[in-house]
Amino acid sequence: MLSEAEAIDAAEDGMFGEGRGDDVPVGLRKPSDRLSRLRSCHERLLREADHQRVEQQEKINARIAEEKANGKAKRGRKPKTAEAVVKEEAKANVSDPDSRIMKSRKGYLQGYNAQAVVTADQIILATDVTNQANDVRQLAPMIARTLTMMEAVTGDEAVLGVGLFDAGYWSDENAATETAECEYLIATTKDWKQRKAMRDAPPPRGRIPRDMSARDQMERKLLTQRGRKLYRLRGQTVEPVFGQMKETQGADGFMMRGEQETQGEWNLHCAAHNIKKLHSESVRRGRKGGKWLLN
Template sequence: MSKYQREYGEPPPKTQRNFTDPESRIMKLQQGFEQCYNAQAVVEEGRQLIVAQQVGQNAADHGVLLELVDEVERNTGSKPQRVLADAGYRSEENFAGLEGRQVEGLVALGRESRSEQPKVGGAATARMRRRLAEPRGQQYYARRKGLVEPVFGWLKAGLGFRQFSLRGLRKVQGEWSLVTLALNLRRMAGMVPLATVG
């Protein structure tokens, strides 16, 4: 059994092909396997605006972290000081890439009990493990869920966005761009003080 199959499972044979949208992929979700895309969003801390986004065909998140960091810099004109990410983004390549970009990374390494020996990893993984163990690292990482999870909640509850309406990766990426832009505009409209007429 491959590492991918252990982490993401394998769908039943009858769910191996989708004729409606052949560019989408079968991915394991909490409720089982579904034909879908993997939508990503990077949220800045201050105003919780989406500063980078992407749609992919791979269930694994770790392959897009550095692309998203680079997109943040292109979109905002400055690179992020710090990146907080869950264990789906963990990889030696990502940790070394963040260091090379001089971006402080705080990326979860997965669940390790205190009695377990640390999982094998390279030098960048060892440095990440140390950063996460420090009180400062724990303090910053604890803020992650409060940054990105509300944004996905607003997309679902506020905008009613639960699934893509279009088919094909290019069209789905366009739809995701519009949805995230709409949320940003809605958030920014709430930040502007209303003028009073008197």
């Protein structure tokens, strides 16, 4: 027991030197450093508040212009005023200023929003980590990352086919970016509501009317037999991938701090997942052909 304790002590001396391993980080040891970090966090909160005001006012102006052009009020909840969107008690994390408070199924947590584009075979094509809790702004960047990756791998112009997205990615603007090379099926409501609508409503027939709003068109497309069949694939593609990484790789939280460092950690998890998938497929094909492809 004593020899084991000495070995552990020697190993920790090599790792931490004169420190104990639980020392205060360098940037937080001096009062002046802590004050500087607090000021930096406060300045960032003020910048974010100004950005939120400008962004919300642009949304309000765009809605007013659209209603004037159509001659009628737009369907849906009216946007909040520019001041109302600014949080009265905005908070910043001192140890990881890049992270944000985000709502999850288990409540609120301090962290990041991890993104992944997955094929029907559960191979991850593109990844990203952002401190924006909302997924709406992530659709276009993730599609661009996927196209870049596919073109780099194949050497040809990429064609995505059909993209399946949950309701977090829905917006009229995202629906408008659909192309002939990539059709979008984006849920317009939460998954359980989407499933209920598919159970209760019969599949519509005929062509989708062109005078319908973007939201109505998407809802109708999802309710068609083809839309139901395709959207159901989300449950056996991207959702299991996140579940597998959480259960088998411990990817239920990030160990690193900082957006760039967290991105690297997420990329490592996704690369490990892909390697396991490719290994399993290689073994399966080897058994099927009577020979092992991997030794």
